[in-house]
Amino acid sequence: MHFKTYAFLAIFVTILVTVVTAAQISVAIENFSFKSQTVKIRINDSVQWTNKDRAGHTATSDTGVWDSGMLATGASFSRTFTQRGSFPYHCAPHPGMKGTVIVE
Ligand SMILES: *[C@@H]1O[C@H](CO)[C@@H](O)[C@H](O)[C@H]1NC(C)=O
Ligand SMILES: *[C@@H]1O[C@H](CO)[C@@H](O)[C@H](O)[C@H]1NC(C)=O
Numbered sequence: 592m593h594f595k596t597y598a599f600l601a602i603f604v605t606i607l608v609t610v611v612t613a614a615q616i617s618v619a620i621e622n623f624s625f626k627s628q629t630v631k632i633r634i635n636d637s638v639q640w641t642n643k644d645r646a647g648h649t650a651t652s653d654t655g656v657w658d659s660g661m662l663a664t665g666a667s668f669s670r671t672f673t674q675r676g677s678f679p680y681h682c683a684p685h686p687g688m689k690g691t692v693i694v695e
């Protein structure tokens with residue numbers, strides 16, 4: 592094969608690996624709590640919250656980084672984390688519901 596073919600393949604594989612390695616982590620909102628309460632993810636992974644309660648809930652960043660808005664029963668919200676750090680969040684109508692996303 593020509594060098595250009597190898598170069599093309601290398602770029603293609605790199606893109607493929609980058610896409611494949613970004614994971615989606617599921618957090619259930621159940622019984623008025625986030626499960627898991629703390630999730631550790633990698634940069635560019637996304638977290639998807641799904642409300643499995645009868646009551647409406649939100650996943651609202653404590654520091655204003657994101658806000659899911661009200662999630663009805665069965666509704667989901669997903670966010671990709673592109674910055675390292677520790678991101679605490681809560682549920683707006685139920686401030687006792689707390690969680691943390693740690694991006695490392
Ligand atoms: C829901 O949460 C309450 C209070 O934390 C606890 O007593 C109860 O066992 C939980 N129920 C389920 C099904 O997890
Ligand atoms: C995260 O994604 C952005 C945009 O696709 C990319 O430029 C960056 O290199 C990625 N970072 C990591 C650590 O994968």
Ligand SMILES: [Cu+2]
Binds near residue numbers: 648
């Ligand atoms: Cu709530």
